[in-house]
Amino acid sequence: MWLSQSSLMRPEMPEWLEELFQRLSDNDPKLTSLELTHHRIDDRQARMLAKALKDNTSIQVVILSCFHLVDDGAYALASVLGQNAKIQKIQLRDLRISREAVTFFRYLTHMRQLTEFSLRHCQVCPTSAHLLNVLLQNKNLQEVRLVDTQFLNASLADVCQGLQASTSIRRLYIVNANIGSTVDEVKYLAQLLASNDTLEEMYLSENNMGDQGVIQLAEGLLGNQTLQVLDLRSNGIGAEGALAISAVLPQTRSLKRLSIAMNDICDVGASALAEGLNRNGSILEELDLSENNIGEVGACSLANMLLTNTRLRCLNLAFNRVGSTGAAYFANALEHNDTLLRLSLRRNNIDNLGASMFASKLPTMRGLKELVMVNNPIDQEGSTDLLNGLRRNMEIVYLQVGDSKSHHCVLKEIFHWIRLNQAGRRIFRQSNLPVSVWPQMLGRLASDTDVLYHFLSQKPEILEMC
Incomplete structure (x- = not known):
């Protein structure tokens, strides 16, 4: 063979x-x-x-x-x-x-x-x-x-x-590794933070650090001068851990993005973080607190923080039961805050009343660019109020309310006004613009006839300038 x-x-x-x-x-x-x-x-x-x-x-x-x-x-x-x-x-x-x-x-x-x-x-x-x-x-x-x-x-x-x-x-991911099952494990990470001078991003989600582990990690964060991103999602963190992070926020010299999503800091932890963000020295720009059970009280603290904070750019509060009262708190704050660019209030039990209160403040908001309110009990009435507010707001370039077929026409018109803002509708606020600006603007809009028509109908003298 x-x-x-x-x-x-x-x-x-x-x-x-x-x-x-x-x-x-x-x-x-x-x-x-x-x-x-x-x-x-x-x-x-x-x-x-x-x-x-x-x-x-x-x-x-x-x-x-x-x-x-x-x-x-x-x-x-x-x-x-x-x-x-x-x-x-x-x-x-x-x-x-x-x-x-x-x-x-x-x-x-x-x-x-x-x-x-x-x-x-x-x-x-x-x-x-x-x-x-x-x-x-x-x-x-x-x-x-x-x-x-x-x-x-x-x-x-x-x-x-x-x-x-x-x-x-520069980037370290230790995800779902059961860190925190022994006290020493978090101690090693804290020592790493305190001594390493090149690490810029650290992702520690889905571990088991709890409050005591985060307290240790916060101590290591005090000695770090390079970390810009810290992800602590789903780590069993409560109010005590949030308080520890809050205490070091004003003293960190590089941290710009922080996620504590999918924990349980509640209103006490949210209030502590709000206080930390308002202390001199905090440079945090993005904060993710989604799924933390902060409720109306926590929303009130964070909204009050926005009245004076000038560094925060993005705030994610999805799945937090802030309700219509919480939405009103943020609407009132954003009437004065012009540095927060993105706010997510996804699935927060906000009804038509909350949508209406937020919509009433939209015309006077000057900073907010993106607003997410999807998966809330907002029907055609609430969406229509948001649409009316959006007509007088030239800053928002992304607004997500829902996809219900029952008020499809309203959502379609919301999208239309969003497109106008994306095209630069705020330019109409400015006076004495050079004539040379308008041909460039119209040339950029040539492929979108709806937007082009709106610009010309609002300022017909543009044609004479061109």
């Missing part, structure tokens, strides 16, 4: 995989990204993939599921990846066996050109954490994502040491 042709010696390979191996071997310049996640490869296929990648110089991004890889398959693929000088981004998924994790990390430490590294659904033990520590000190690495990853036996400490020593990492 001639075994070289038998399936025993050479099992059948899927056609798509044969084609992929051929393109890799041929160095197809159009193939710059290699993703094998939906199709999980086994050890035999990993060895063939390693062979095809050995001399490849076109692949720059690798996304790989390691679910079926063990021993020699992992070794073959990891060693080839470690020698490739062109790959800039690597994502490893389903790396759940410590032995294989150690194998991959050992070879990836040789990749000095990596700019992004990601782990998903993986386990990190103390041995692999030490190697990951070395990898994180790669001087070209700018983004690290550790998502749905377990850190076994205090291995997070080694990882944080590598992050502390990094002089290049």
Whole structure:
């Protein structure tokens, strides 16, 4: 029997995989990204993939599921990846066996050109954490994502040491990693914040830090001078944690975007944050407090904050039960505040009365550009009031009320006035504009006849100027 042709010696390979191996071997310049996640490869296929990648110089991004890889398959693929000088981004998924994790990390430490590294659904033990520590000190690495990853036996400490020593990492994601199950885990992150001077964005959502963990993290934030974005969504944070963050907001020198969405800070936490935002020194520009049960009392505190705050640009209060009274608080504040640009009041139990009170203030608002009030019990009556207010507001360029077919005509007209504002309707407020401005304006509007007609009907003398 001639075994070289038998399936025993050479099992059948899927056609798509044969084609992929051929393109890799041929160095197809159009193939710059290699993703094998939906199709999980086994050890035999990993060895063939390693062979095809050995001399490849076109692949720059690798996304790989390691679910079926063990021993020699992992070794073959990891060693080839470690020698490739062109790959800039690597994502490893389903790396759940410590032995294989150690194998991959050992070879990836040789990749000095990596700019992004990601782990998903993986386990990190103390041995692999030490190697990951070395990898994180790669001087070209700018983004690290550790998502749905377990850190076994205090291995997070080694990882944080590598992050502390990094002089290049700008963005860090540690998402859904159960951080906070022990007190020390948050302590490592706090130390990282206090000592690292390159980190600009930190995403820690879907962990388990709670109030005590956030208190520790806030202490680390005090010593940080570079962090601009902090994401603490879904971390079991209550009023006490919000109070800790509020206390350090005026003292942070770089933080501009903060998300505490999907926690439970309630009205007490919202009031504390409002106080922190009004202290001298706070430079926060974007705040996401969606799904925090702040209610009318919390809305009142935040609205009062807007009367004096001149830094905040975006405020997300979706899913907070602020009601029509809360909407009225913000409408009154925005009559005087001209720095908040985006406000979301999505699903907040705002009815027609709340829409009407907000609409009555629209003509005198000068700052707000985007307003979201979708998924509230606002029917045609409330939408019509908003439309009437919008007719006399030349600033808002995005307004989302709803998509109900029962008042489709009203929503259509709202969209029409939004288009007019997007086209620059506020120019009519200005007097003594140079004649040269109008031909440029009309030329920009030539493709939108409805908007063009409105401009000419409002200022027919434009035609004489042109």
